[in-house]
Amino acid sequence: MEKKPFVTLEQLKEIEKTYPTPYHLYDEKGIRENAMKLRQAFSWNPGFKEYFAVKATPNPFIMKLLKDCGCGVDCSSLTELMLSKACGFSGSEVMFSSNDTPPEEFAYAAQMGAIINLDDFTHIQCLEETLGYIPETISCRYNPGGVFKISNDIMDNPGDAKYGMTTEQIFQAFQILKDKGAKHFGIHAFLASNTVTNDYYPLLARQLFELAVKLKEETGAHISFINLSGGVGIPYRPDQEANDILAIGQGVKQVYEEVLVPAGMGDVSICTELGRFMLGPYGCLVTKAIHEKHIYKEYIGVDACAVNLMRPAMYGAYHHITVMGKEDWPCDHKYDITGSLCENNDKFAIDRMLPKIDLGDFLVIHDTGAHGFSMGYNYNGKLRSAELLLKEDGSVRMIRRAETPADYFATFDFCGLFQELK
Ligand SMILES: *Cc1c(COP(=O)(O)O)cnc(C)c1O
Numbered sequence: 097m098e099k100k101p102f103v104t105l106e107q108l109k110e111i112e113k114t115y116p117t118p119y120h121l122y123d124e125k126g127i128r129e130n131a132m133k134l135r136q137a138f139s140w141n142p143g144f145k146e147y148f149a150v151k152a153t154p155n156p157f158i159m160k161l162l163k164d165c166g167c168g169v170d171c172s173s174l175t176e177l178m179l180s181k182a183c184g185f186s187g188s189e190v191m192f193s194s195n196d197t198p199p200e201e202f203a204y205a206a207q208m209g210a211i212i213n214l215d216d217f218t219h220i221q222c223l224e225e226t227l228g229y230i231p232e233t234i235s236c237r238y239n240p241g242g243v244f245k246i247s248n249d250i251m252d253n254p255g256d257a258k259y260g261m262t263t264e265q266i267f268q269a270f271q272i273l274k275d276k277g278a279k280h281f282g283i284h285a286f287l288a289s290n291t292v293t294n295d296y297y298p299l300l301a302r303q304l305f306e307l308a309v310k311l312k313e314e315t316g317a318h319i320s321f322i323n324l325s326g327g328v329g330i331p332y333r334p335d336q337e338a339n340d341i342l343a344i345g346q347g348v349k350q351v352y353e354e355v356l357v358p359a360g361m362g363d364v365s366i367c368t369e370l371g372r373f374m375l376g377p378y379g380c381l382v383t384k385a386i387h388e389k390h391i392y393k394e395y396i397g398v399d400a401c402a403v404n405l406m407r408p409a410m411y412g413a414y415h416h417i418t419v420m421g422k423e424d425w426p427c428d429h430k431y432d433i434t435g436s437l438c439e440n441n442d443k444f445a446i447d448r449m450l451p452k453i454d455l456g457d458f459l460v461i462h463d464t465g466a467h468g469f470s471m472g473y474n475y476n477g478k479l480r481s482a483e484l485l486l487k488e489d490g491s492v493r494m495i496r497r498a499e500t501p502a503d504y505f506a507t508f509d510f511c512g513l514f515q516e517l518k
Pocket residue numbers: 149151152170172193194286289290325326327328369370371372373466
């Protein structure tokens with residue numbers, strides 16, 4: 097897939113008059129169109145809802161934009177719940193899919209009327225002790241163990257993952273929850289991450305639908321929704337083919353009609369908790385070349401670093417880079433593109449063939465819209481950047497300001513030492 101930035105050099109020069117680099121930029125038009133396409137893909141299922149995984153891009157402007165497109169939110173922590181509440185999400189618009197959950201977070205989620213998705217069998221007791229009751233609507237997270245394969249390719253390794261209940265546990269859990277008053281059940285599983293294939297959801301759906309039929313038969317529980325969670329990926333590399341969400345929706349529909357409908361379960365709603373797919377391609381990290389260095393290798397130092405985008409340093413993840421204004425130049429220079437952390441893994445690209453880079457060039461680092469800014473941190477005293485939204489009318493709105501040193505020192509406020517730094 098050709099990797100083309102959603103922003104032009106002229107637009108970046110205009111933005112620079114108000115906002116210095118580095119910053120994350122999001123594409124409102126792309127976000128909306130993609131969200132609408134997802135809706136269309138599952139329009140055959142009247143109860144369908146996407147619960148946007150807040151951890152991917154926890155920004156209230158983005159969350160409200162998705163709310164406009166009919167999305168709910170998937171939260172996994174207290175602050176994500178608080179943020180969602182502030183954005184106007186409530187009740188069944190909120191899925192609380194957390195793990196190793198602090199009891200007070202169960203209490204907060206229940207107070208919001210969120211749907212609680214239990215990660216573990218022992219959480220039943222924890223939840224009941226915390227709330228004093230079991231909610232009427234409840235979900236359980238499933239982990240079948242083993243490896244998740246598509247044909248002969250191992251996609252991921254659920255047997256090694258900390259999440260979810262075993263098959264035996266989920267049967268027991270449904271029975272116990274039902275005895276304690278639960279009336280509407282959900283089943284959730286997240287078995288492979290960043291899949292770039294149209295087969296993941298349909299294969300996962302088959303496993304969960306077959307499980308649902310057995311759970312209903314054995315426990316008599318009313319299954320009201322099945323949550324396919326996240327994991328539909330994006331083509332970070334130019335040689336990858338993007339997923340076709342319409343084909344994915346049709347694939348799930350086929351399995352639904354094959355497994356659920358004949359079992360008299362044609363009223364089950366499908367839920368998703370996509371993060372990467374909703375936002376990944378519609379965000380980029382904009383940075384400028386500020387140094388070049390010629391030692392044993394050729395380095396370009398940019399004004400962003402791994403605190404702004406951790407994926408390359410953490411996973412060795414590939415993020416495509418466009419040198420703005422030089423799209424048609426030959427890629428005849430081999431560079432490491434680095435940030436300024438005192439960590440040798442602070443590199444956005446290693447041995448990457450790119451056009452000749454001059455100081456002051458804008459570099460657009462692609463596909464940072466999900467798990468980009470949100471994985472940021474403050475190592476080396478580095479500050480988090482601003483987030484900007486490129487609106488459909490071409491204007492730009494700041495949706496999060498950049499951190500200042502005062503933010504960095506704010507957690508010392510209690511001792512008065514740093515007042516003069518504010
Ligand atoms: C991270 C996460 C998601 C989103 O995953 P993506 O790969 O971004 O789609 C959804 N649900 C849960 C429970 C998660 O932890």
